[in-house]
Amino acid sequence: SSLTKHYPVPKQGLFEKQHVLRAVDGISFHIAEGEIFGLVGESGCGKSTTGQLLVQLVKQTQGDILYRGRPIGGLSGSEMKSLRRDIQIVFQDPYSSLNPKKTIGWTLEEPLIIHRVGDKLTRRRIVSETLEQVGLDPDYASRYPHELSGGQKQRVGIAAALVLSPKFIVIDEAVSALDVSVQSQILNLLKELQQKRGLTYLFISHDLNVVEYISDRVGVMYLGKMVEIFEAGEAGAEPLHPYTRALFSSIPDVKKRKERTTLQGEVPSPIHPPSGCAFHPRCPLATNVCRNVVPELRRVGPGREVSCHLYEEANDKP
Numbered sequence: 633s634s635l636t637k638h639y640p641v642p643k644q645g646l647f648e649k650q651h652v653l654r655a656v657d658g659i660s661f662h663i664a665e666g667e668i669f670g671l672v673g674e675s676g677c678g679k680s681t682t683g684q685l686l687v688q689l690v691k692q693t694q695g696d697i698l699y700r701g702r703p704i705g706g707l708s709g710s711e712m713k714s715l716r717r718d719i720q721i722v723f724q725d726p727y728s729s730l731n732p733k734k735t736i737g738w739t740l741e742e743p744l745i746i747h748r749v750g751d752k753l754t755r756r757r758i759v760s761e762t763l764e765q766v767g768l769d770p771d772y773a774s775r776y777p778h779e780l781s782g783g784q785k786q787r788v789g790i791a792a793a794l795v796l797s798p799k800f801i802v803i804d805e806a807v808s809a810l811d812v813s814v815q816s817q818i819l820n821l822l823k824e825l826q827q828k829r830g831l832t833y834l835f836i837s838h839d840l841n842v843v844e845y846i847s848d849r850v851g852v853m854y855l856g857k858m859v860e861i862f863e864a865g866e867a868g869a870e871p872l873h874p875y876t877r878a879l880f881s882s883i884p885d886v887k888k889r890k891e892r893t894t895l896q897g898e899v900p901s902p903i904h905p906p907s908g909c910a911f912h913p914r915c916p917l918a919t920n921v922c923r924n925v926v927p928e929l930r931r932v933g934p935g936r937e938v939s940c941h942l943y944e945e946a947n948d949k950p
């Protein structure tokens with residue numbers, strides 16, 4: 633079923649009716665094992681909330697999440713515990729996940745202690761190996777967060793996500809705060825780790841360039857909805873949804889970006905989303921039906937799903 637996360641909005645006045653913020657408003661997608669699935673969209677579109685739902689940092693209002701075919705809502709306590717090992721998250725700001733008063737070694741060993749992994753020696757070995765895998769000398773275990781550069785801190789953030797040998801990692805804006813040269817080092821590290829360890833990623837970023845570079849497939853979100861899913865890279869064809877086209881034309885690369893569409897206006901509030909297609913107030917191609925009918929995300933061709941009235945559902949077999 634489709635996934636929804638609504639947050640109640642504090643009432644402004646006594647007689648105001650309760651409003652909800654539709655952070656994630658009925659989305660449905662799958663990520664294949666061993667795949668990097670990118671999630672892109674402007675801030676507030678629901679991509680971080682989607683990532684937090686997948687690691688269950690927040691609970692959905694409606695819908696369920698299937699992990700290896702099983703709804704995680706129905707897992708027993710011990711199954712949930714092993715799921716918490718399997719699924720990890722890397723945040724934009726590694727500062728927030730690093731305790732300034734604790735050494736890097738302590739931070740990396742803590743999850744192993746919580747999950748009762750090995751004895752002290754085994755845990756120290758795992759910490760050293762993981763540091764090496766993220767390109768840091770094992771000596772870094774005795775350092776404190778303030779002694780590290782931004783890139784080194786993000787390497788520690790990645791190591792913290794890796795120590796429990798997870799299968800699936802949500803990576804939320806993990807390179808956005810870094811300089812461009814450091815960004816590409818971290819992206820390449822993430823790609824290398826994914827291949828070596830056979831990991832699956834949900835890679836979240838507002839930066840379409842970065843998402844397209846690292847991902848196998850890309851989902852585009854707008855106001856809590858998935859508006860398009862396409863295959864990234866050379867294999868991928870042109871973007872179809874008018875919003876994806878606008879995102880593409882805002883990045884300086886000539887390929888795929890023939891007709892320029894500029895986004896006009898602001899993103900509307902997810903508390904009062906527009907009727908019909910939520911993109912209609914900003915869409916240059918909107919018609920009457922767009923104002924009244926919500927378009928469904930439909931498969932319109934190989935590897936391609938779009939939610940827009942301009943496109944017909946493909947009638948060939950997937």
Ligand code: SF4
Nearest residue numbers: 909912915922940941
């Ligand atoms: Fe634009 Fe209509 Fe398509 Fe929405 S459904 S993106 S308003 S053409």
Ligand code: MG
Nearest residue numbers: 676679680805
């Ligand atoms: Mg975010």
